[in-house]
Each structure stands twice: as structure tokens, then as C-alpha cells.
Amino acid sequence: MNTIDQESAVLNDLAKIRSAFPILHQQVNGKPLIYFDNAASNQKPISVIQALEHYYKHDHSNIHRGLHTLAERATVAYEESRKAAASFINATESDEIIFTKGTTEGINLIASTFGRKFLVPGDEILITTMEHHSNIVPWQMLCEEKGLELKVLPLLDNGEANWSQLNSMLSDRTKIVSIVHASNSLGTINPIKEIGEKAHKVGAIMVVDGAQAAAHLDIDVQHLNCDFYAFSSHKMYGPTGVGILYGKRKWLEAMPPYQGGGEMIKEVSFDQTTYSDIPHKFEAGTPNIADVVAFKTAIEFIDRIGKKAIIKHENLLLDYASKALTRIDGFRIIGTAPEKVGVISFVLEGIHHFDLGIMLDAKGIAVRTGHHCTQPLMECYGIEGTVRVSFAIYNTIEEIDILVKSLESIVNRLRS
Template identity: 65%
Template sequence: MNIEEIRKEFPILHQQVNGKPLVYFDNAATSQKPQSVIDALTHYYNTDNANIHRGIHTLAERSTTAFENTRKAVAKFLNSREVEEIIFTKGTTEGINLVAATFGRKFIKDGDEIIISALEHHSNIVPWQILCEENGCTLKVIPVNDKGELLMDEYDKLLSDKTKLVSVNYISNALGTINPVKEIIDKAHKVGAKVLIDAAQAAPHATLDVQALDCDFLAFSAHKVYGPTGVGALYGKRDLLEAMPPYQGGGEMIKDVSFSGTTYNDIPYKFEAGTPNIGEVIALKAALDFVNELGLENIAAYEHELLEYANELLADVDGFIPVGTADNKASVISFLIEGVHPFDLGQILDAKGIAVRTGHHCAQPLMERFQIEGTVRASFSVYNTKEEIKYFVEALKAAIKMFK
């Protein structure tokens, strides 16, 4: 891959921040957008803006076609059996909440158990806590070792005929740990449990094949995979989606409405009440086209090269403490510097034009497991370079000297 040519496709990268060239290492929070995605969004509002599905005029038909073409693209991206198994959402968070509010409320009862992991983002913790408070089910947690890897022997002990759902992330946003999701899914199915995969961090780094994984649900966000904010997709097996009640009421999710009763629409529309984020959904296809053109395997290989290079340079940094050293990791490095608060480091690096994330990364229980308040997190994408990493490490060393 020609990284310099790739970088040219991202207009935001070519600017100065605080008088320094921008070095964007906050990709785990959100990725930047190629010009093709920006163009797709502006093209919709410049030429096609109209509500979808219900209009017969030309703009409505063009908008509807483009919107549904994205659904087809997502189905192909995830290798779902049917395009109707793809539901558009606001993002991974809404996808998880949708499953909790529909599948959870209908099929998980008092005395049942839900299993999550210690690596989860708050969006894959709080919805299940709410469900447990409402219906009396119990939340169980797979612990992690000191490297930030799931203890699979402990997972085996948690599984039972009481387990109705297992919901885990594919890749940890806080540590970069890549979880053995296929093994997790297979073991859950043996006890009759369904499985939801939070693929927010996996979508830009790993091939997602829902048929090969045999997951029951999978959610991801467009903004993590070079697409717009406010859009995501939820995959669900047809039989489950058809058995689940609607998530919200309104237009589009109905066939017929009367004061005596309502008939709900077929999937996926049953779960897509109201006017969706049309332009952003359409632009998501451009993002997936960008990924497919580069190839996820090529992206992952290059990002792993960046990860190894960064680990090599950071090993020589005085007081460097890595947090999360799993053997199988995505391009995320969480760390501390002995005697320096992460927020202070983040501010000093920002002054040099370097964007990193500091704090608990919406994973407070995981931070408690490591007995820390938070970390500095540098996360790399396909448009980052070794030169940027070298500059980052030099800036980090200079910052540390200020506290000595």
C-alpha cells in the first residue's frame, strides 16, 4: 500500500494544530473520513435530499435506492445470509440497547443469566444492568488476567443452562485485546445461549463474517470505520429478529395502524422507526468501498507493523508502563508514565499537535481491575506513519523530562 497516497484522501490530516503538523492517534475513538465519504454526504444533500421508502417522485426514489444499496453493502461486508438481517442504527450503542430492549425483555426472565466480560465498554455493560434491574436476571463477568486477556477457564465455569445471552466485544477499545470470539460463541451455543458481538473496534481492523462466526447478533459503528457519525448497523439472525418485538414505534415500522390495533412491518423495517439518518447511511457505503478497495487484510498487516514499531520505541522510554499486553492485539497502546498523570501527558502532547486519548475510555470497571484511574491511549490507523510514531515518542520523552 502507498501510505502517502492514502493520506492524500483524508483532508483533515493536512493541517497544523497548535503550530505543529497534526498527528492523529485517537482512531479508537473515531477514525477520520476520506474525501469519497465526504463527497457522498454532500452529494446527497446537494442533489438527492428526500425522505425514503414512502415517496414516488424522482428524488425519493434516488434516495431510497442509495439507502438500500448501503444495506446491501453492509450485508456483504458482514457476509450475512440475507440483506433483511441488517438494521440501521445510530451506532453500536443503539444496536446493543435494541437487543437488550427487545430480545432481552421478551426472552430473558427472572433467574436467567447474562455473561459479559471485564473488557467491555460501558455501552455493553449498562444496558444489561438496566435489564437485570427490570426483570431480575443476573449479570456475570468473565475476568481478565494481568495481560488483559480473558480467562477462558473462568468463562467455562460461568456458563450454564441459566445463561441466555453472552455479549462481548471482539476487540477491546481500551487495551486493543483481540478476544477469541469464535470460541466464546461456540461454547455459549452449547448451553443454548445466544451471542451478541460488539464489533465497534473490530470493523476497521478485522474481517467480520457473521456466518463463519455463527453469532446471533453483531453491532458496529460507521464512524469507527472511516464513515460518518450517528450511523451504525445491527446484524441479527432472521428468526430472532422476527421473534423480537419492535424497539420504537412510529412511521416505517408499521404496515397498518388503527385505533383498534397496529400491524408491524417486516424486518428490517420493523426496527427502523421514523426518518433515519439518510445521508450518513448513504455515505457509509463509500466508507466500506474505501475499506474493500484497500483490503482489510492489508490494513491489518500495516497497522500491526505500526504497533510493533511503536512498542519497540516505547520500550526505551523512561518510566513507560504498558497496560494491556495481550499476545493478540489490535493497533492500540494504552500506557502510563511513572509519576505523571495521563491528563498532563495528553495536554503536553496536544501542544505538539499529537492527538491521543486520556482517561478511562468508557471502561471504568476495567480500569478498576488494574487499580488505575485511566491511561494514555495511542491508536493507529492505515493513514498513520512510522515517522509520526517516532515524533510521538520523541515528544513523549521531552514531556517526561519536564516532570523530572
């Protein structure tokens, strides 16, 4: 056993963990699949796939209104997922959990409800240069509609935000500070608790885009003391089409509904409609019941391994890969902050990321290439895009070795 195996308890169970993911055991383009596109969406364990099948085979019905047995079963399963989500991020109560389509919808919901109700012309929203388009565009739309100003905190060369400028960019006009917890392009982990404290001092709320953090960091919204935290099931071993928006009760109660329709009403008449209590006020229409139900199984999968072991394993992969890849001639990592999740964005001098992506795919290695929905960030670095390698619990040191060898052979070929 080498030192790497001894260092990580998770690695000892890795074969067992990998066996839970059917999709990993296939050949792609004649080579064993190596899946390094986890930041875009990670793969699903068999328990999640079976939960979906079980729900449709045994429990499906519409929820909350039916009196029959299946309606009751489906409702209980759906609400159990809400409780599991609340517990996963240590929310005070499950009523503070709203199910959405994904992180993007979560942020749009805040902009459309909190933003429209509480912000007035001249108010400011603060984000950073490293934000995903999902944490830029909804605020730009709100700014245009209401005459607000979007302020953008610049970055340091290593991919950390320049927090020394934070105090000077906050003022009593700042009403929303919305920051990514872990950057999808750089991997940078942001100090959410400290930023939130400063935001609260000037009377702003703290919104967190947790899409990239939820499966990779320990999330405790009470400790972070954020006002909103949005994340997605599909980036944490769960089904696609499910997002989770945590919001403090006081805000959710004060906010108007997001959409109108069934489920979100108390009483409807042509003269006046009254709305349901939270969280149902924000869940108009029949939700994505099956995927929400199966999402609970994804949380259970993560809990069984434990965040501590996950973080340890992914840090090990990050360190090992960062060192090994940097030895390749002309290799440059974009994003070298000291605190990172398992994301390595890179450029290789003289070789376009598009060519690298296709050449790696031909060798069975799935990576992401392009701007990763962070075009302003790419502009800040003066590049068109990067190749991004991102890790999950099932990735191995051996896979990284194959990646390094493959990149070396591509470099040798193209520079010959």
C-alpha cells in the same frame, strides 16, 4: 528504502492514502497534526465527504414512501448501503442489517427487545471485565428491570479474559453472552467463534460488540456464527450517527419492535397495529438517510485498500510503536495480549495521563486520556486512567517516532 517500507505494501501507497484525508493536512497548535485518537473516531476520506455533499445536492428526499424520482433515488441509495453493509460482514442477506445511531443503540436494541421478550427472572447474562460501558449498562438496566444476574468473566494480567473460567460461568441459566470483539482500551482481540460455540451449547445467544473491530479485522458473521454483531460507521472512516446491527433472521423476526412510529408499521388502526417485516420493523421514523448513504462510500474505501493490507499495516505500526515506546523510562503498556488491534494504552510512572494529554496536544499530537468508557477495567488494574494511542490506515512510522521523541522530552522535563 528501509526494511519497514519493504514489509508493507500499504506503506508504499501511504502518501496517496493520506492525501485522501483533507483533515490530516493541517497544523494544530503550530505543529503538523498527528492523529492517534482513531479508536474514539477516525477521520473521513474525501470520497465520504463528497458522497454526503452529493446526496444533499442531488438525491435527497424521504425514503420508502414517496413515488417521485428523488424519493426513489434516495431509497435506492439507502438500501444499497444496507446491501454493502451485509456484504462487508458477510451476512446471509441484507434484511439482517438494521441501521441504528451506533453500536450503543444496537446493544440497547437487543436488550430492549430480545432481552425483554425472552429473558425471565433468574436468567443470567455473561460479559467480561474489559467491556465498554455500552456493553455493561444496557444489560445492568435489563437485569434490574427483570431480576436477572450479570456475570463478569475476570481478566488475566496481560488483558486477556480468563477463558479457562468460561465453562464454569456458563450454565443453562445463561441466556446472553455479550463480548467485545476487540477491546477499545486494551486492544485485546477476543476469540468470538470459540466463545459463541460454548454459549450456544448452553442455549445462550452470542452478541458481539464490534465497534473497535469493524475497521481493523476481517469480519465474517457466518463464520463467527454470532447471533448479533453491532458496530459503528464513524469508527470505520464513515459518517457519525450511523450504527449497524446485524442479527440472525430467526431472532429479528421473533423480536418485538424497538420503537413505535412511522416506517415500522404495516397497518395502523386504533384497535390494532401490525408491523413491517424486518429490517424496517426496527427502523421507526425517518432514519439518518444522508449518513447511511455516505457510509457505503466508507465501505468502498476500506474494500479498495483491502482488510488484509489494513491489518498488515496496523500490525506493523502496533509492533513498532510497542517496542519503541517501551524503551521510555517508566513506561508501562496496559494490555499486552498476544492478539491485539492497533491500540496502545499506557501509563508513565509518576506522570498523570491528563498532563500527558495536554502536553502532547501542545505538540500537535491527538491522543485519548482517561478511562475510555471502561471504568471497571481501570479499577481492575488499579489505575484512574491511561493515555491511549490508536492507529488507522493513514498513520505512519514517522508519526510514531515523533510521538516517542515527544514523550521522551516530556519525561525528561517532568523528572528533571
